[in-house]
Every structure is written in C-alpha cells, then in structure tokens.
Amino acid sequence: MPTKPLIITCAIVGAELTREIYPHLPLTPAELATAAVEAVAAGASIIHLHVRDEQGKPTQRLEVFQEVTEQIRRRCDCILQYSTGGAVGTPLAERHQSLCLRPEMATLSMGSMNFGPEIYENSERTIETIAAAIRTENIMPELEIFDFGMLDTTERLLAKGTIPPRFHINFVLGVPGGMAATPQNLFLLTQSLKPGQTWTVSAIGRHQLPLTTLAMTMGGHIRLGLEDNIYYRKGQLALSNAQLIQRSVRIACELERPVATVAEARAMLGLA
C-alpha cells in the first residue's frame, strides 16, 4: 500500500511570542509573508496564520489578515488557515471577523482551559458563534483539541450540526493547562477517532520534535513552527520556521513518508 503523504502545517508566529523572546520573530506583513514562503519551500502545505499590528502585538484585524494574505498569495500557493483563537482574551467579535475573507481553513478551539496563568475562553456559546461564521463562509475547520474532553464536545456539537461534517483535527499537546505531550496521550486521543479522520499533532517546546516524529510513524500529520517551539535543540534557538521544517522533512524521508505537495494536501483534506 502506498504511504500516505505527510501534510506539514507551519505555525509561523502565534500570538504569544515577542522579539524579546525570539529576536528574529516575523511580525510585519512582509516578514510574515517571507516566513510563509520559506516554510512552503521547505515542505509546508498549510500556513497557520496569526497576524500582528503595527506595534507587533497580536491582532485579529481583517485588514491585516487581508494584507498578509495578499502578500503570501503573490509569492506562493499554500493552504491558508486563519487562527480564530487569536490571543488569550481577544474579544469574541474580533476572533472571527477575518473569516469573510474566506481562507480555505480556520481553527476552532473546542473548549475553555487554563493557558499558562490565564484562561483561554471557549465556552460552548463562543464555539457556536465561531462555528457559525465558519459554516457561513464554507470554510473547513481545524478543530483544536487541547484535552480529551474536547473530543467529547466535538461529538456532541457534530450531532447538533454546529460543526460541519467535514473537518480536520489538530491535537495540541503540552500547553500548561491542557493535555501533556506524551505518546500515551497521543495514542489515547487517536484511538477515539473515526476511521479516515485526518489529524495533525502540535506539541509545545521540546516535545515538538519527538511527538511530531511519532505522529509521522502513526500515519498522522504534523505542525511545526515558532508558535509552538522556538528551539532547534536544547539551548539553541531555531534559525527560522524553515529550519524546523527542513529537519522534519529529512526525518520523513528516512521514514519513507513522502511530504505532501499543496495539491496533495488539498486532495487529502477534501479541499480540492
């Protein structure tokens, strides 16, 4: 049986990092576009997109998403996945305002949780509001699963029709307040999936490399990038998003997992 191509998502910036933490952090539309183009050249087919304002602070402003999208589109083809999570505390009305730009994918976080010292609010009302915008614009959601109970919520909201029948899942492991980034947890989560359900794993910090490598061997897909991890190895910052991807592409090659092209990723996710 031919091996399923590996879809690589790159989370190029996130909402939590600053230049004080990571000096080369891409922030402006041009920098974000360059980071995306380099990630795609390295093997990513999905760009998980957060954007920043003129001060480099996280924003969910429509015009900024539009500007970054246009700059990326001018320079490469890829699947754009807008974040609707934003930063902890982003008002609900702002979180989904960019979806009228109709990216191919958008995230949908499936429950509230502690997020480090703060609360990441995703009440059922919040989920329903963002899911309604996703359905209206006919966007494919990626369900962000930070803890096991969020899979139960998924089942319940699927039955209610809140979540469209076609979705991708991202297990985000290792957020303080969420499920730990362990192989046991990844096995437990994936065992609950319906046959044929596509899934990705994201793991925070030092867990990114081992958990994504494990996912490659399990037939899953992977998310890499600075949003989740800024280190190439202990004590050594990654040079770029692309550097993290290049390493995992080498590992995928050794594991005989071909890396999906953008067209292959679209076909596998049902976007084509």
Ligand code: KMH
């Ligand atoms: N920044 C986190 C609080 C998403 O992109 O949808 C939420 C997050 C999830 O990053």
Ligand code: ZN
């Ligand atoms: Zn994100």
